[in-house]
Amino acid sequence: MTALLSVTGLSSGYRQQRVLHEIDLEVPQGSVSAIIGPNGHGKSTLLKAISGLLPSWSGETVFDGEAMPNGAPERARRGLVLVPQGDQLFMGMTVEENLMMGAFARKDSGAIKASLEEVYTLFPRLLERRTQRAESLSGGERRMVGIGRGMMANGKLMMIDEPSLGLAPLIIEQIYEALNVLATGSRSIMVVEENPSRVANVASTFHLMDGGRFTWSGDADALAGSGDILKTYLGG
């Protein structure tokens, strides 16, 4: 089986500050992988670099058998979808306008409608709020719009950055329930999460990032048996 996404020797960062050091990563088709690790070690930077928001300083990103051009819009149009950290909604637009923005690059209006229905089925709450402006939503609802907007793109890979960030425990549970539903389909998903226990049941492959490098990779069983490593990095 060939990898859906294959990253080799990727380095990137902000201004003069290098954050990622020659990352290699493969994401297989139809799987859920998770990148775990402490905050401030490059997890979000990696997603930004893969999505094209940050320029790659070196290395190659091959997606769906095609070398990716520079620039986020071009990558997004090829089905590489990022649900960014902190949602980044269009605050002056309504919930439904935000969701429809997710399908901006798509032309198939019938299929777009189906996607919208799928989002409303997964998050019935958004249907209730569809005419409200994004700025009037609660944190959890905003997260739902963010994920829903990502679903609307109907991409080949959905990268979700810290879906639990800043939410109350009860809401986090709801969000992860939804992610579980998404994961049971044929979707390919890559999720970034600080706390490995949250993604332990969702993902099949795990990568631990520390200091801008992957220091450990393995599947769910390996994760369960590697308590020591995780403790060292995450403090238990």
Added chain:
Amino acid sequence: MDAILQIVITGLTLGSMYALGSVGLALTYGTMGMFNMAHGVFMTFGAYASYTAATLWGVPLPFAILLGVMAGGFIGASMHLFIVRFMLHREDFQTTIMVATAGVAILFQDLILKQFGAYPFKQPAQIEGLYRIGNTVVTYQSLAIMATAAVLISAMAWLLTKTRFGLAIRATAMNQDAAKLMGVKTELTYLQVMIIAGTLAAAAGILISSLASLSPAMGTNPLIRAFVICVVAGLGSVTGAGLAAIALGVMEAAIGYYFGVRYGFPVMLGLVILVLIFKPAGLFGKQGVVRA
């Protein structure tokens, strides 16, 4: 009664020209956070371009006007391609772009001066005739100005709110990174915004010069008005700019009628500053958001 009618008509004529001059400025600020000091020169450029086409090349008037408007779009595009796009991602963009566009303004103003001289020309786009309501004179010219401005501004409002293209502009204005992640080619959006702004400015320039006349510095006056209008509306608010322009036009006409033309703008500016003391973000304002 006659006085009031006259004021309203003069005010609406002024206001619709101001509106056309301001919405482009508001749009560029709202989308890119850019204050274009050369916006006034875009107006001058458009006016001279249509004059050149009609008077010097003998192009039929409607096409000459179209050419003038297109020239405005062209200069907006060129400024984006040669200058703005290299500066967009700089940290102090908001201030340095004002400096750079001030350079563009002085450059083009001087080039126009060299080419055409300081002597004021008459803009060929004139419609003769008038009719009276009681003692009030309404020229066809001012009706044409109001109609043109109304059509162009409605077209832009439609573009911004009802089309996919407008959706891209609004999304870029609200959140540039998120827009990119949705597949919006933001670099292209910026270019399109500059073209629209240039086009509207050129149209404003042609209308303004049809009432006054062509001169190299003709853009300064409406530019300052546009500044004040955008400030009252709250920078970046496009509808706000349109409404504020009409209101300020009528106000200026009233002050001009009762106290003399030279006090129209000063009193208006005084009131604006007074408004800002109580509403520092402008009447409609929230920064950096294009709202149609």
Added chain:
Amino acid sequence: MSRLTDLQKNLLILVAVLSAIAMLPLFVTQRYFLGEIVLFMIWASVAVQWNVLLGHAGVFSLGQMLFFAIGAYAVGMMGVFLDMSPWMSMPIGAVIAAVAALVIGLACLRLETAYVALLTFAIVFMVSSLISTDAECFLTEGGLCTPLFGGGNGFSGFDDLGFRKMLKGKWILGNYFVVLAVLAVSLCASILVIHGRLGLAFRSLGDSRIYAAARGINRTQFHIIAFVITAFFTGLTGAVYAAHFRFAGPSLFEFSNLVFILAMIVVGGLKTTWGPVLGAALMMVVVEIAKGWGDVQNTLIGIILILFVLLLPKGIAGTGANLLRKVTSKS
């Protein structure tokens, strides 16, 4: 050398620069070139003050020529209407400029950067159009009508600094040293502001406005202080301009003057201490050379301004300082 503080270092440079300018008349004797150096000193002073405001305090004011003009008009009006010597009216002009700055500052400086730029620009335009469209005679003398603010012609031919009587043919040397004195005061003030306690407050505001606010530094208050101080010295410079040229008129408000001085700051280096002086000198030389090519001054200024913003946004002094820092840190 490294024992000296920044403040002391810059004051030493100031003494050197001023002495150099003071010695120039020993080598330059043509009145034309002396006149050009006088003009250089005037623009340098305006540029230095504006840079303090724009580069260091972060106030994007486009109203500096208003304060310059207030100083000039004070000298012109008091000269024509009251027969007052510029020696008396110059300081008065500077004070009026500072008071005007206080009023405008209180009204405008609470607002965001872009609003400040637009409003100050609009205010200057308003004042200049009010002045030049004024045709009501305030004083009629020998059939000559003079409006209160001089109308479109402005004021000219009033009393000078008195050196024409005292030094006869060499009167310009007297003016030269008076302008040099004004430049000295203006530069000294700018150095004290940039490298003193005020500059520290500006830098902390520039780094993080919220942090600065948490430490009790009120942004608006400091902006107004900077606005008033720089307006005072800009007004003083305008006053000495009027005294030297015996002229004050609406042409001072022209957009091209504003852009010319902006170009000096950008070419020299925004946010530096000495950049504007360097920039003023360079721009004066460029404009002087360009006189041989016909009337291309404004075209040239526009092009230079655009090129520098695009290619060398830190200006010559800023880029030079960066290079120097790199070289010294490597060795």
